[in-house]
């Protein structure tokens with residue numbers, strides 16, 4: 001079962017994943033603040049991406065370019081002229097819409113008549129320099145990609161890479177989106193995870209297919225159900241100004257199939273434009289063939305916030321539990337904000353020193369949460385609802401045999417393990433080892449029939 005958007009917004013607020021920006025002033029539309037759990041989720045998504053895209057590959061390096069760039073860069077890239085969405089206004093209620101959100105030609109809110117579409121540039125402008133009147137106008141980047149193209153020669157000169165190779169970047173981007181809504185799906189400030197993968201012309205189709213498969217499987221490996229993902233090719237009139245082909249990885253969000261990640265074939269558009277506008281040679285010299293050429297680019301471009309929403313929605317589950325409903329997030333352990341909860345059975349004084357010792361040891365290895373308020377059942381439910389994969393419970397018997405229980409979120413089964421084996425066992429379980437594989441001295445506990 002998946003969450004509808006209302007449930008997800010409410011869970012995110014109640015548990016501290018996501019808050020409306022500037023809430024105490026009435027909120028700032030399409031801007032969001034990530035709370036104590038949301039920041040961990042986002043960090044985990046970015047770390048998983050960086051690990052798979054940069055750390056584990058020989059053909060990729062990272063970059064962190066500045067958000068503000070020379071204004072000419074956005075002229076060269078085509079964004080000043082072309083980064084615009086068609087916008088319509090309702091003649092009755094005066095609301096403004098993206099033309100593709102008002103497909104039947106009527107205001108989605110009041111059904112009123114709409115104006116003819118006008119193009120609206122989505123880039124935010126600001127002033128560069130201390131004197132506003134004299135300052136140059138610069139843009140907040142609407143994508144991280146251009147920072148990569150501008151550094152192509154710098155990276156080539158320093159990273160000693162041969163084609164095919166890629167440059168990866170994670171960072172904030174800003175778009176003055178026409179319509180807000182759908183929670184963190186469409187924001188005016190958001191984070192992107194982008195790769196520009198440079199290849200020799202002629203090998204581009206092969207690499208496009210490679211990245212389509214690679215990126216599609218990334219979401220599945222991190223727990224998204226296969227049936228909630230699909231690939232859709234852009235039609236000719238949908239293509240962005242720089243793209244030769246483009247595919248969207250779409251997720252079945254509560255409002256319907258929508259883009260999660262775009263994978264575009266940008267050809268040599270960007271390098272050619274920047275070479276022309278800057279006067280710098282941005283061609284690549286192939287030492288094997290002795291040729292010089294502009295590489296083609298395949299660009300997998302993902303949103304951190306949109307991924308977070310998809311992971312949360314896909315992980316959401318409600319299960320009957322006696323007379324109540326158990327709400328749980330079946331988040332992949334790599335993504336779960338808290339990996340291990342440490343829960344003394346009660347607040348009894350005798351249990352606290354051991355529980356604190358166990359917590360002190362575990363927190364050096366994992367993101368943990370110590371909780372001794374309320375009944376143990378309620379504390380398990382709280383951890384289920386925020387997606388904590390494992391809980392460690394210290395009870396009175398622990399004081400005698402130096403063993404504790406590990407409870408698994410999804411099955412609610414428990415095993416009992418010696419404290420000396422605890423860290424290693426938790427590490428193995430978080431890496432996918434089944435709960436019923438016991439460490440030395442361990443035993444089956446609640447939920448196992450034998």
Ligand code: ATP
Nearest residue numbers: 175185186187190259260261262301302303305306
């Ligand atoms: P859309 O058609 O939904 O506006 P787009 O085609 O303009 O998206 P791209 O330019 O391909 O989006 O951006 C790459 C990725 O960045 C998207 O797949 C999405 O995950 C993310 N993204 C783009 N715009 C936003 C936004 N306003 N808020 C949150 N994430 C975004």
